[in-house]
Amino acid sequence: MSLPDPDACGVATATDTVRFERLLPGPVERIWAYLTESDKRRQWLAGCEMELKVGGRADLLFKHSEFTDEPAPEKYAEMNAKGHPSQHHITEIDPPRLLAMTWPGEDDRESEVVFELFPEGEKVLLVVTHKRLADRGEMANVASGWHAHLGILATALEGGKIKRFWSRIPELEAEYQRRFSQD
16 A cells, blocks of 8 residues: 555546545544544534434534634635634534535535544554535635645644644645646
């Protein structure tokens, strides 16, 4: 098995699905904690508690100022300062291997995110699959966000200092728009 590039682009696996693979420092229980525990998840994505059962609520609060000092672009400034609440529901769970949840999208359309964990020696392969996306534009937007957030997760797990988040989003979105328009 070839090792995934730590900053590899997500891949469109269907017309409404994007998939990411990241090899992270383990063990699997550590990565599971960064997916499910509020204090750890807020270091790379969003805080708030989850009901870890099928049908359970996951009311996430996206407050990016908790993991980056980089100023947010104008369109995200309020979200960065006050946070953005987002309601999700657990659709599948098999600790510490699989977590799937609904994801609010454009026009109140729900998509789904699936996190899968595979032990690889002392490391863990994290596979993130975001499916049921509305169109290629939403795929590019979502992919750029996941790409940047997964970079923050890898840096946090390795004990490094977060360098860039917001400044990566426009360049990543342009790259994903280019990639997905060619599919």
